[in-house]
Structures are given as structure tokens and as C-alpha cells.
Amino acid sequence: MAAPLLEVRNLKIGYPVWGGILRHKVDExxxxxxxxxxxxxxxxxxxxxxxxxxxxxxxxxxINILRATVPGVHQQGEIIFHTTDGPxxxxxxxxxxxxxxxxxxxxxxxxxxxxxxxxxxxxxxxxAPLRLHTARTRKERIDRVHWLLxxxxxxxxxxSRYPHEFSGGQRQRIxxxxxxxxxxxxxxxxxxxxxxxxxVQAQVxxxxxxxxxxxxxxxxxxxxxxxxxxxxxxxxxxxxxGHLVEIGAADTVYLQPAHPYSRALISAVPEPDPQADRSGxxxxxxxxxxxxxxxxxxxxxxxxxxxxxECAEAVPxxxxxxxxxxxxxxxx
Amino acid sequence: xERDENAAKNxxxxxxDRAPLLSVRDLATYFRVEGGVAKxxxxxxxxxxxxxxxxxxxxxxxxxxxxxxxxxxLIPDPPGHIARGEIRYGGRDLLxxxxxxxxxxxxxxxxxxxxxPMTALNPVFTIGFQLIExxxxxxxxxxxxxxxxxxxLRLEQVKIPDAAKRMRDHPHQFSGGMRQRxxxxxxxxxxxxxxxxxxxxxxxxxxxxAQIMELMLTLRARREGGxxxxxxxxxxxxxxxxxxxxxxxxxxIQEVGTVDQIFSSPRHPYTIGLLESLPSAQRGKDRLHxxxxxxxxxxxxxxxxxxCTRCEKVIDxxxxxxxxxxxxxxxxxxxxxxxxxxxxxxxxxxPSTTTSAPAP
Numbered sequence: 288m289a290a291p292l293l294e295v296r297n298l299k300i301g302y303p304v305w306g307g308i309l310r311h312k313v314d315e316x317x318x319x320x321x322x323x324x325x326x327x328x329x330x331x332x333x334x335x336x337x338x339x340x341x342x343x344x345x346x347x348x349x350i351n352i353l354r355a356t357v358p359g360v361h362q363q364g365e366i367i368f369h370t371t372d373g374p375x376x377x378x379x380x381x382x383x384x385x386x387x388x389x390x391x392x393x394x395x396x397x398x399x400x401x402x403x404x405x406x407x408x409x410x411x412x413x414x415a416p417l418r419l420h421t422a423r424t425r426k427e428r429i430d431r432v433h434w435l436l437x438x439x440x441x442x443x444x445x446x447s448r449y450p451h452e453f454s455g456g457q458r459q460r461i462x463x464x465x466x467x468x469x470x471x472x473x474x475x476x477x478x479x480x481x482x483x484x485x486x487v488q489a490q491v492x493x494x495x496x497x498x499x500x501x502x503x504x505x506x507x508x509x510x511x512x513x514x515x516x517x518x519x520x521x522x523x524x525x526x527x528x529g530h531l532v533e534i535g536a537a538d539t540v541y542l543q544p545a546h547p548y549s550r551a552l553i554s555a556v557p558e559p560d561p562q563a564d565r566s567g568x569x570x571x572x573x574x575x576x577x578x579x580x581x582x583x584x585x586x587x588x589x590x591x592x593x594x595x596x597e598c599a600e601a602v603p604x605x606x607x608x609x610x611x612x613x614x615x616x617x618x619x
Numbered sequence: 620x621e622r623d624e625n626a627a628k629n630x631x632x633x634x635x636d637r638a639p640l641l642s643v644r645d646l647a648t649y650f651r652v653e654g655g656v657a658k659x660x661x662x663x664x665x666x667x668x669x670x671x672x673x674x675x676x677x678x679x680x681x682x683x684x685x686x687x688x689x690x691x692x693l694i695p696d697p698p699g700h701i702a703r704g705e706i707r708y709g710g711r712d713l714l715x716x717x718x719x720x721x722x723x724x725x726x727x728x729x730x731x732x733x734x735x736p737m738t739a740l741n742p743v744f745t746i747g748f749q750l751i752e753x754x755x756x757x758x759x760x761x762x763x764x765x766x767x768x769x770x771x772l773r774l775e776q777v778k779i780p781d782a783a784k785r786m787r788d789h790p791h792q793f794s795g796g797m798r799q800r801x802x803x804x805x806x807x808x809x810x811x812x813x814x815x816x817x818x819x820x821x822x823x824x825x826x827x828x829a830q831i832m833e834l835m836l837t838l839r840a841r842r843e844g845g846x847x848x849x850x851x852x853x854x855x856x857x858x859x860x861x862x863x864x865x866x867x868x869x870x871x872i873q874e875v876g877t878v879d880q881i882f883s884s885p886r887h888p889y890t891i892g893l894l895e896s897l898p899s900a901q902r903g904k905d906r907l908h909x910x911x912x913x914x915x916x917x918x919x920x921x922x923x924x925x926x927c928t929r930c931e932k933v934i935d936x937x938x939x940x941x942x943x944x945x946x947x948x949x950x951x952x953x954x955x956x957x958x959x960x961x962x963x964x965x966x967x968x969x970p971s972t973t974t975s976a977p978a979p
Contacts, residue, residue, distance in 0.1 A: 337824040338795070454913040455679075484678035485852060486910035486929075489896035493906050511824060514855075518898030518907070542900065555829040557855035559897050561878040565859070570833060571826045573780075574794055 292473060292505050293326040293349065294367040300344055300353065301361035304579070312359055316578045318344045320529035320586075321364075321602075326473070331499065331506040333520030333537065335513055335552070337575050340526040346475045346509045350394050351377050351385050368392065368473070390420040393466035397478035400458055403450040409436075410446030413465045420469045435464040439494060456487035463494065467502070475507045480515060492519055513556045517541040525549045528578060528586040531605065535612020545614035548587045585616070593618055639666035639707075640813060640846050641690070641729075646704035648682075648689045651697060657917045659685040659699070661870040667813065669844035672836070674861035674878070676851060676893075678914050682870040683850045687815045690848075691731055692721055708813075727757055730806035734818035736798040740790040746801055747786030750774070750808060757809045773804040777834060796827035800834070807838060814839065817850045832860055854897060858882055866890050869915070869925030872944065876951040886953045889926045924956070932957060 298319055306313035319341040326332050334342045347353050353360045366377040370391060377388060396402040403412060410432050417428045433443035439460040450458060459479060466474055480488040496519065498504060510516050516523060517537055524534040525546065533546040544550045551569040571590050576582060582589050588598040595618060605613040648660040660682040667673050677683040688694050689701055692713065706713040713724065733739050741749060750770035755761055774782035777800040790798060799819060806814060816835065820828035839845045849861060857864055857878065864881045866874040874887040885891045895908035912929045921927050927937040936956055944954045945962035952965060
């Protein structure tokens, strides 16, 4: 088994709720509530769940941009990144000490256009991280930009063009080239293909798989499309209202989910086959509760088809199931 | 006997002999843009039968949304205009109606729901106000009390808990799934015969998507002959809900068939490529099949077959000559030179007998 690259231990993130005439902090939303997982070198971990479950917050915490983007955010727990020089705890790092770490951890966003500066040529955008993180000369940097563009399936001659001249799929390729520029070890992909057309989505997924093999990359792949996550991931983690409810090998979690929430989530995925048997579908009643009024005990109990009175008492811990995965439900 | 079989398999299936609810013939919608005319929809013909759920699939730029907006004459003019064609509904050509007549068709006869309900609901008025206003607009004789009761009933039908209380809430107080329910309630509040749903679940989570699709299908089943046109890029949703599918690319219909035909024996290279590029649990984790290249910009569409620049089976002829729609023996319609030997050419305007139901 490969060595761990990233360890998240008991991560808790609270977003402040501002109120009153003086706009002071009146409450806190627990967006992530005690999440732990380990990411091994070279693997892809898919993080899934409905909107508002905290999956993107986990991704942002790993790259440590929450303090800059959400004033008053409350972060607790440990995020340990194993560099070649030993482990580094990311959560407490100052801005200055975090910067060199960003050469190892890069991010790909959902909407490549909003993550690209419309006034910069794509060449200078891909070059920017090289200027920040490496001591290469201008000539070396430009050579690398051209090489990267060709590696992601574009042409070196396109370096002087602007983002609006590219289609959605090409823009995502540019985003990938920029993330790759500094030879990162870990890439966090937040919904990287959900804005793309089906035919282009397959191209980008194949590119991500090829690059992983070529550069020994580790992916944390956050997405809501379960068939895509199952395809690209080695392991899948399912989140619900800030809790990790199930984690295990991709095939096990997707084909034999243990937690009642994962079962409902996966059975709701439509299948592109008119003859498919849909009798086993669990259509959940109601909606995901507001994180401000989270149910006591198991967060899923208000919608759970197999709920019992005990579920209200304590948050169930992750436990090993016969099929091999960990699930936070003692009754499944 | 295939038709009967299909009707039995799909309880929502339309009887083949009935007259279509809506007939679109040779519809073309163009947009004037810098440097020319963008042919967003370029001569499409299809029928919607009473009681049918018809799927229109395609990627961005295929013309599927413009086609649906054209049916309700909601194309912003300028820059767009309906260049030619006929949209027959209830014995009338919708394209020849006056502005006033068209207004009474919208909502009463044909209603539409959109992908992002937040843009279709007015953020400064309560849901109740908007529902009551819609009802009284279409039924001026209805009293306020009656309209209120009817609005609450509609919200209850779309399973909004505490409907009477939620009437006083504004759109931002509803979640995404609940807003889409409100949109459905509003679309259905005057009992339309035809519901056009343009990517109704694309912005929603899978669990909510399953709820909304189920809701749309059950509400439609309550009304005799109520039909749905479902416009989506999601082939899986089509496989689950529709009886017939139209595949569009580059402003043209490329393939038409029952869901069973399209998913088990697709014939157009574009349909084949689309289906193969979906990740699936059965196919394992090998590389995905891809369609090379990108969806071309609408002004750069090739002169021959619209798909020839990305097609794996392209022959010389494809670059010069656009194929006609051909009908296979099983009734499937395909626009490709490669099926010509085994199929019959369908004239530009397809006869309704071949498009409305698979031929026996």
C-alpha cells in the first residue's frame, strides 16, 4: 500500500453567521463536522454528496484558502501533508509559510472561465505559478508553457491567445495545464467536468487519468455526478450534512453501498438504459435539513428509511462492514 | 405488432392513430449576429402525440432550447426571428397568431419550465402573489378567494409542505428543489395540455432530480392526453422518462427513435459516440470512448453533414453533401449517408405517420 500523502483528522469547520445591527457573529454553521480520511500517494479519492454537504469546504480547507475567503471562519482539527522533507500541518500555517506548500497542492475549478483572467493571455496565466514557485529563467518558463499546452492537447502557438477564444473543454484543459505547471503532487479538482458537454467530459476525464499515470499525481476529486466519480476514483467518500457517512473502495461503495444515505443517493442516479431494473430505487422524502438546525445524533435520521429511536442519541462512528468499507450506521 | 408492444411497455405511450397534439414542420429560427446569420434551428419537423413524453437531447449549441422557445414564440426579436416553418396546435398555426392570441396559448395550453427557477420567479413578490396573479390573469372572472384556494391546492399537488403558510414566502426562502416545485405548480396552474421542460433538473442534486421527475410524470398522468417535451443533455434522464427521443446536433435533427431503439441500436455516429462516452458501471474503468474535437461554433458549422468534422466514419461525400433524413425498416429516422442502402429517404417535411410512432 502506498504511503499516505494527506491525512485529514477530525476536521471541523464553522462558518460564522453575522447578524444584528452591528453585524456581529450571532451563530456558527458547522459546515464540516469531524471529518477524517487519508489520501495515499497516486490514488484518486472521490468526495460526493448533495449540495451543502460540505464537500467543497473540505477541498478548500486542504488548500487553506478559507481564512482568506471567509472572514471569521473557525477551523479545528489537523490536515497533515507529507512532503519529501517530512509532514507539515497545513491548517495552522501562516500565509507566508503556506505559499511554498502551494507548489505541491494545486486546484482545478468547475468553471474554467471564471478561474481564468480574461485580460491575460493563456500563456502568461500558465506561466504565473512558474514565476512564483520556481527559479526558472524566462526562456525556460516559456518552453515549459509550450510543453504543457501540448501535453494537455492544445497547441503551443495558442499561448498568445485569450480565454474567450476557447471553448469550455479547451478552457478546462488550460486550467489543468496551469495546475500542472509547478509539478504538484496533489491536485484538488472541484467539479472539474460538470460544466462540460458529454462528449467533451469524456475527453477531460481521459486526460486526467493519463496525467495521473504519467506524473504520479494524487487526486481529491469533488463532484456530484456519481457515475463520473465512480469511473475516475479508486475510493469514494460520501458526505452528508458535514459528516463523512461512508468511505471505501469505489466499486464497493458504488455497487454495494452500506449506509442508508449512500444507498438512496446511488439508487437515485439515472441509468442510460431504458431496460434497467428500477424497482430497487429509494426515493428520499423531504430535503436536506439546514445545517443551522442539524438533527441530534445521526444527521440523516430525519430522512432515513430504517431510522430507530437510538439514532437521536449520538453521532454513530464509522465502523467496518462485511463488504469492506467503513460506514457510519450500526443498523445497516 | 411492435407498436402495441411499446404501448404495453410504456403506459405513457401514445396511441399511434390519434392526431398529434403539436406538429412542428420545417421550423427554422435564425439569429442575426456579427458577421452573418446563425442558423440555431435549421428546418426541424416532429410531432408530439397526446399523452406522450418526448425527449429532445443534444449538447450546447445543438438548437434544442431555441426549438422549444420557438414553439412558444419566446425568441427575442431582434436578434432572433423564426425564418420559416409551421407549428400546428389545435388546428391553428401558432406562428400566425396575433400577440394577444399567443398570450392566451401560453400557460393555458402550453406551459414551460426552465432550468433555473430563480430567474423565472420574481424575487420581490411572494410565491402566493405570483401564483394568484397568474391564475387571475388567465381567468379574470375568478375571485381572489378562489384563486388563493386553487394556488394552495397546486402547491400541495407539488408536495410543498405547509402550502398555505409558504404562500407568504419569497422565492429566496425556498431551496433549489422547492423552487423547481413552485415553478411546476405555476406552470400547471392553468391545466396546460403540453408542458415544455427545458433542463428541469440540471441544477438539482440526484436525489431531488428523482423526486422532481417522478412528480412531473405523475402530475401529467392525471390529465387525459397531457404531454411533455423534455429537453435535456442528460441521456440517462431520457432513458428513464421518455418514450421517443430526438437527437439534435448543429441545429438539425440527426436521429429519432423510441428509447429502446436509440439506446440499444443507435445508428447515427453522433448518437453512438454520445452513448459510448458515458461512464458506466458495466463498462468498467477503461478509458472512455470520446468524440474527437469540440462542438463547433454555430457560425463555423461545416457545409455538408454538420457532424462530419468530428465523425469517425466520415467519407468524402459527407463534406460536400448534407445527408437527408432516412427511415429504417424499424421506423427509426437517421440523417447519415451510411444508412442510405437500407433505408428510405424521408422528404424534408416528414410525414406524420412516420414520425409520430414507430412503423409496424
